[in-house]
Amino acid sequence: MKKITVDVAVIGGGTAGLGAYRAAKAHTKKVVMIEGGPYGTTCARVGCMPSKLLIAAAEAVHHIQKAPGFGVHPEGEIRIDGREVMARVKRERDRFVGFVLEGVDSIPDEDKIQGYARFVDAHTLIVDDHTEIHAERIVIATGSRPSWPAAWNELGDRLIINDDVFNWDDLPHSVAVFGPGVIGLELGQALHRLGVQVIMFGMGGLVGPLTDEAVRDYAAKTLNEEFYLDADAKVEQMFRDGDSVIIRYLDKAGQQQETRVDYVLAATGRRANVDKLDIANTGVQLDNRGIPVADRFTLQTSVPHLFIAGDASNQLPLLHEAADQGRIAGDNAGRFPDIRAGLRRSSISVVFSDPQIAMVGSTLRELNQKYSSCGCFEIGEVSFEDQGRSRVMLRNKGLLHVYGEHGTGRFLGAEMMGPNVEHIAHLLAWAHQQQMTVSQMLDMPFYHPVIEEGLRTALRDLNAKLHLGPEMVKRCLDCGPGA
Structure with missing residues (x-):
C-alpha cells in the first residue's frame, strides 16, 4: 500500500471539493483531492444545468401554446420530438461538464487520488485499499445523493x-x-x-x-x-x-x-454522503442524522483540524453555498490554526417552476420561532394577478410576501411565487445582506412598467404596517433573537 503525508486532504472533487482544494493550495503545496466517482460536479452532470436545459425546452412549447391568448395562432399541430429534446439536453450538459473537467485537468496529477476514502483515525485515511494518507488537516466535501424508501x-x-x-x-x-x-x-x-x-x-x-x-x-x-x-x-x-x-x-x-x-x-x-466514511473513528461530534456538526462561519467541526463543506454539511444544498463553504473550509484548513470566519451571504433559493418560487433571508417559519413570544415582525403582500406588466405578458399568477421587523423597520426576508421572481429574489437578497430597512428599499428606483413594481407594492404594504421607534426596538430586543 502506498503511503503519503500531506498538509491538507480534501475528500470529494465536486463544487465544494474543488473550491476547498484551490483555497488550501494558496497556503501550502502539500494538498491532495480524493474523488471516488467521475469529476464534473452534481450541478453540471445531473443538477442545475441539465434540469434548466429540459425546462428551456418545456418553456418553448408553453410559449407556443399560449400564443393564441395574444391573437397569434401558430399553424399546425405542435410536434415534440423527445429524441431531439433529450439529444440537446445531453449535448449541452456534456459541454458544461467539459468546462468543469478543464479545471480538473489543470490540477497536477500527483494532487488527485482516485478512489473512496474512509477514516482510520482523525488524521489517517485509507483510499480503496491502495493508498494510506496521513493528513494534518482534512476537508470533507463528499456531496449528497438521492434517497427514497x-x-x-x-x-x-x-x-x-x-x-x-x-x-x-x-x-x-x-x-x-x-x-x-x-x-x-x-x-x-x-x-x-x-x-x-x-x-x-x-x-x-x-x-x-x-x-x-x-x-x-x-x-x-x-x-x-x-x-x-x-x-x-x-x-x-x-x-x-x-x-x-x-x-x-x-x-x-x-x-x-x-x-x-x-x-x-x-x-x-437527498442524503449527505458521510455514512460510508467510517467517520465515527474521528471522534467528531455528529448531529441526529449522523452528520458532523460544524460552525457556520468557519466550517470547523468539533475536531479542530476537520472541516466539512457543501452538500455533505447539509446546511443549504445549493451550488453557490457549496462554492462558498468549500472556499471557507479550504482556506481555514490551509492556514490552520489561524481560523477565520468567512463571508456567509444572505440566503437565496429559487425553484425554476412556472411561475417561479423563491425565498430570501429568514423564512416565515424561522421568524415565527424567533419572535414567538411577541410577534415583532409584520407581513407585506402583493398579488401578481392584477400587476400591470404581468398581465401584459399573460403571466399574471403569483403571490409575494415580504417580512419586516417592528421597531427597526429592517427587512427580514421573503417568500414568493410569481413571474421571473428569480430577479426579485436577487434584489431582495442584496437588500437583506446590506441590512436595509423597508423604508430605504422604497427609496430605491423602480422603473415603469416592470414586474418589480409589484415588489414596491408589497414593500409599501409592509411599511404601512410597521411600528417604528426606540420603545418598539427595546420591546423586540427583549423578546427577539438576541434576547
Missing part, C-alpha cells in the same frame, strides 16, 4: 432519480413524481409541458421549500391547474406490473383511484 427498490428499473432522467434517449409516456420539492417540481412540470403524462404526490402539504402557508397554498393551487398535484397524498399501494408501475391512491375527494405509469421518479430528498 427502501421498499421502492422492488420497482427495479421503473424507479428513477433525476440522474436517470438526463440519460434518457427519448421521453416516456407517463411518470409519477414523488416529492414536490425543488427537483420534483422542476422536472415534473417540464416533463408535463413536453407531453409526458405527469402525476405528482407529496406529503404533509409541502410545496417546494416554502414555509409561508398562504404562499404555499397558492403555489399548490396554481400548479394543480396545470397537472395533478396532491401535496398531501394518500397512496395506498404501489407495485410493478411488467414494464409499468400501478399506483392506487385516494384522490382529494377521498375516492380511490388507480393509475399506471412508465416510471416513478423519486424526488424525496
Whole structure:
C-alpha cells in the first residue's frame, strides 16, 4: 500500500471539493483531492444545468401554446420530438461538464487520488485499499445523493432519480413524481409541458421549500391547474406490473383511484454522503442524522483540524453555498490554526417552476420561532394577478410576501411565487445582506412598467404596517433573537 503525508486532504472533487482544494493550495503545496466517482460536479452532470436545459425546452412549447391568448395562432399541430429534446439536453450538459473537467485537468496529477476514502483515525485515511494518507488537516466535501424508501427498490428499473432522467434517449409516456420539492417540481412540470403524462404526490402539504402557508397554498393551487398535484397524498399501494408501475391512491375527494405509469421518479430528498466514511473513528461530534456538526462561519467541526463543506454539511444544498463553504473550509484548513470566519451571504433559493418560487433571508417559519413570544415582525403582500406588466405578458399568477421587523423597520426576508421572481429574489437578497430597512428599499428606483413594481407594492404594504421607534426596538430586543 502506498503511503503519503500531506498538509491538507480534501475528500470529494465536486463544487465544494474543488473550491476547498484551490483555497488550501494558496497556503501550502502539500494538498491532495480524493474523488471516488467521475469529476464534473452534481450541478453540471445531473443538477442545475441539465434540469434548466429540459425546462428551456418545456418553456418553448408553453410559449407556443399560449400564443393564441395574444391573437397569434401558430399553424399546425405542435410536434415534440423527445429524441431531439433529450439529444440537446445531453449535448449541452456534456459541454458544461467539459468546462468543469478543464479545471480538473489543470490540477497536477500527483494532487488527485482516485478512489473512496474512509477514516482510520482523525488524521489517517485509507483510499480503496491502495493508498494510506496521513493528513494534518482534512476537508470533507463528499456531496449528497438521492434517497427514497427502501421498499421502492422492488420497482427495479421503473424507479428513477433525476440522474436517470438526463440519460434518457427519448421521453416516456407517463411518470409519477414523488416529492414536490425543488427537483420534483422542476422536472415534473417540464416533463408535463413536453407531453409526458405527469402525476405528482407529496406529503404533509409541502410545496417546494416554502414555509409561508398562504404562499404555499397558492403555489399548490396554481400548479394543480396545470397537472395533478396532491401535496398531501394518500397512496395506498404501489407495485410493478411488467414494464409499468400501478399506483392506487385516494384522490382529494377521498375516492380511490388507480393509475399506471412508465416510471416513478423519486424526488424525496437527498442524503449527505458521510455514512460510508467510517467517520465515527474521528471522534467528531455528529448531529441526529449522523452528520458532523460544524460552525457556520468557519466550517470547523468539533475536531479542530476537520472541516466539512457543501452538500455533505447539509446546511443549504445549493451550488453557490457549496462554492462558498468549500472556499471557507479550504482556506481555514490551509492556514490552520489561524481560523477565520468567512463571508456567509444572505440566503437565496429559487425553484425554476412556472411561475417561479423563491425565498430570501429568514423564512416565515424561522421568524415565527424567533419572535414567538411577541410577534415583532409584520407581513407585506402583493398579488401578481392584477400587476400591470404581468398581465401584459399573460403571466399574471403569483403571490409575494415580504417580512419586516417592528421597531427597526429592517427587512427580514421573503417568500414568493410569481413571474421571473428569480430577479426579485436577487434584489431582495442584496437588500437583506446590506441590512436595509423597508423604508430605504422604497427609496430605491423602480422603473415603469416592470414586474418589480409589484415588489414596491408589497414593500409599501409592509411599511404601512410597521411600528417604528426606540420603545418598539427595546420591546423586540427583549423578546427577539438576541434576547
